[in-house]
Amino acid sequence: MSRILASAFMLAVLASPAVAQSVTVSVAADIRSINPGVNRDDNTDDFVLQLVEGLVGYGEDGTVGPLLAEKIDVSADGKTYTFTLRKGVKFHNGADLTSADVLWSWNRYMDPKTDWRCLSEFDGRNGLKVESVEAPDAGTVVMKLNQSTALFLDALARTDCAMAAVIHKDSVKADGSFDKPIGTGPYKLGEWKRAEYFTMTAFDGYSPLKTDGKRDGYLGSKRPLIKDVKFLIVRDPATVKAGLISGAIDLGEILYSDVPELKTNPKLEVAVASNAVRHAFLIQTRDPLLKNQKLRQAIAASMDMDEIVAAASSGLAQPNTSPIYPGSAYFGAVEKQGLKYDPAQAKKLLQEAGYKGEKITILANKRSTVPSFPAAVVAQAMMQAVGINAEIEVLEWATQLDRYNKGNYQMQSFSYSSRFDPALGFEQFAGPKDKQPRKVWEEPQALALIDKSMAVADKAERQKLFDELHKRTIDEVPLIFTFNGLDVLAHSKRVKGFQPWQSKLRMWEVTLAN
Numbered sequence: 001m002s003r004i005l006a007s008a009f010m011l012a013v014l015a016s017p018a019v020a021q022s023v024t025v026s027v028a029a030d031i032r033s034i035n036p037g038v039n040r041d042d043n044t045d046d047f048v049l050q051l052v053e054g055l056v057g058y059g060e061d062g063t064v065g066p067l068l069a070e071k072i073d074v075s076a077d078g079k080t081y082t083f084t085l086r087k088g089v090k091f092h093n094g095a096d097l098t099s100a101d102v103l104w105s106w107n108r109y110m111d112p113k114t115d116w117r118c119l120s121e122f123d124g125r126n127g128l129k130v131e132s133v134e135a136p137d138a139g140t141v142v143m144k145l146n147q148s149t150a151l152f153l154d155a156l157a158r159t160d161c162a163m164a165a166v167i168h169k170d171s172v173k174a175d176g177s178f179d180k181p182i183g184t185g186p187y188k189l190g191e192w193k194r195a196e197y198f199t200m201t202a203f204d205g206y207s208p209l210k211t212d213g214k215r216d217g218y219l220g221s222k223r224p225l226i227k228d229v230k231f232l233i234v235r236d237p238a239t240v241k242a243g244l245i246s247g248a249i250d251l252g253e254i255l256y257s258d259v260p261e262l263k264t265n266p267k268l269e270v271a272v273a274s275n276a277v278r279h280a281f282l283i284q285t286r287d288p289l290l291k292n293q294k295l296r297q298a299i300a301a302s303m304d305m306d307e308i309v310a311a312a313s314s315g316l317a318q319p320n321t322s323p324i325y326p327g328s329a330y331f332g333a334v335e336k337q338g339l340k341y342d343p344a345q346a347k348k349l350l351q352e353a354g355y356k357g358e359k360i361t362i363l364a365n366k367r368s369t370v371p372s373f374p375a376a377v378v379a380q381a382m383m384q385a386v387g388i389n390a391e392i393e394v395l396e397w398a399t400q401l402d403r404y405n406k407g408n409y410q411m412q413s414f415s416y417s418s419r420f421d422p423a424l425g426f427e428q429f430a431g432p433k434d435k436q437p438r439k440v441w442e443e444p445q446a447l448a449l450i451d452k453s454m455a456v457a458d459k460a461e462r463q464k465l466f467d468e469l470h471k472r473t474i475d476e477v478p479l480i481f482t483f484n485g486l487d488v489l490a491h492s493k494r495v496k497g498f499q500p501w502q503s504k505l506r507m508w509e510v511t512l513a514n
Contacts, residue, residue: 022199023226023495023512025505026234026243026252030195035178036162037109037117045159046504047231049218050200051092052183054163055083055102055141056156057218060501061329062276062420064153065219067209068097068166068184069141078148078457083141089207091168092188099135105166106133118161128152150457154421159504163218186224186508197232200507215499215509222508225497229507237368244268244490251491251498251505255368256314262490270490272316273500276325276418277485278425279312279371281362281379282440285478286433287410289358296477298349299360299411302386304341308378309483312371317483322470323429324422325484329459334467338481339474346386359389363412365397372400375482376413407437415485418502422466423453429479441478 033039036052057067066072069083089097109116110123110130122130129146136142145152156164168182180189186206190199202224210221232249234240241258243249245265254262254270263270283290283299290296305319321338324331360383364376376392383390395403403409419425427450431439446469453465473479487500494513499506 022228022230023250023507023510024230024232024243024248025507026240026249027231027505028233028235028253030233031192031198034181034189034192036165036167036181036183037160038115038178040117040160040162042159042503045162047198047200048162048165048181049159049185049504050187050507051181051185051189052162052165052167053185053218054156054165056153057163058157058159058420059217059219060215061217061327062325063329064157065216067163067219068102072153074457079145081143081145081152083143085139085141086207086209087139089184090205091184092182092203092205093168093170094205095168095170097166097184098138099141100138101168102141102166103133103135104169106130106164108172109164116161118155118158118164121155121158121161128155148457149454150462151421151423151454154424157218186222187229190228195233197230199228199230201229202227213497213509215501215506217501222506224508225511226507231505244492247492250495251489254488254490256316256486256488258490259314259316259488267493268490269493269495270488271498271500273487274317274326275485275487275502276327276420276425277503278320278323278325278416279375279482279485280414280416281375281480281482282404282409282412282414282429283477283479284407284410285440285442286407289360290410292353292355293476294349294353295355297475298346298353298355298386299383299388300339300477300480301342301346301349302382302388303339303379303480303482304382305339305482306341308375308382311378312375313483313486316488317486319483321474321481323425323473323481324466324470325418325425328420328422330422330463330466332463332467335470337474343382343386350387355388357387357389359391361410362390362392363400363403363409364392364394365400365413366394367397370415371482372413372415379413405438407433407439418485422469423450423462426450426453426466426469441473441476443472443476443478446472446476 029043031044031047036048053067055069056064059065070086071084073082108114120126131146132144134142171182173179187200188203190201192198208222213221237255240252262268309317309319322335324335362376364372366373380390380392419428430441433439433442449465449469453462456462487503496511498510
């Protein structure tokens, strides 16, 4: 079947009366499972985290706050966390949440047979170990750690860990195998027809943290105001666009290039929001040529970020050369001071570096979901303009990723996935290359600062550490950040209150107009 005929057939199905009775959200891929934190990807996390919740969650600014917990007390030595549970919280089956449910859920996650994504984050393999979890009474949970760390709550809140979601024991069958998530989230699992669609239904017994209508990441007001939501798997962006225009699709992600046209449609609204994904040019500091810091500084000075970002994002994004994303609670005045475009300085630095026209190759890929190739094209022209012999080598993504993991490149146009806490953001690209060849920054003092930021809990002290790390990144240029990822969606004007955040399709606090 041709692409045009397939699209027409899909839209005909969408326009049927049965579909028209529900809110239809297009997604590009099917979910992998409904088992929280098991066999997951970002798309799966997005759906499952509307059904389940954890003791803590991320706020809008990337900091962690209580969710199923009412309050959290930390011992003086930082090793004991006492969680007081919120009262009146119910599971989808009507059962009341108690500390016994938290204990049962935690023990299940810690069983290797569960195959939980984040087991290694808590069993000691990566340093941190939860040595014991106790439930002294129905409303209290006590977790004891082997060491003090500033990142324990952040690890609990991680979306790829499903927020260490608390589920009811009836979520598993009599033989212990997983059945379906019976959580405390604003929506309940509906139907899942593999490769076609999956649905969720409002949980009438949901107990929101707040009811003021103000979202705050996974915290704040989370009322399920739409009764039924259908997530329809539509892989072709042209079909999504046609469905939005016809009204068969109520909300969906769109291409950057479709924004101008859809903005003029009187029945649609376009929503654009920055997220914590970070696009960058990586530089191999062990390369015989690029180990020269002045040469790396010259490359950075040759780049006009306004032009690179405009070309790579169709004019939708703003430059950010900091490792910390703008929505972070730690993005302050220092982080706003980044790399400066100065072609005259770039030429001067090239002379000081003793550069003699040696070739520098930039690896890139042409995936439509990332700006790897368009960013590389503009950067190449700018580098050439100051006298740098820059070339682009286009690779399949799997090949480029293999080269990244092996550290086998001079430069590459690359994207890092979201990390909310800056310590984890810095750790994502910094570390000893002998042990982890994929790392790009191994300066010993920087690594010591990152380690300290993971141990210190005081926000003001952490801010000073992150400020210093930002400055060092700008000066040493182990990589060049360009801008943050974008969530670009369009939706029918009858959909009210939807706000994109960190590539998550949060359907709470969303209403429908007639």
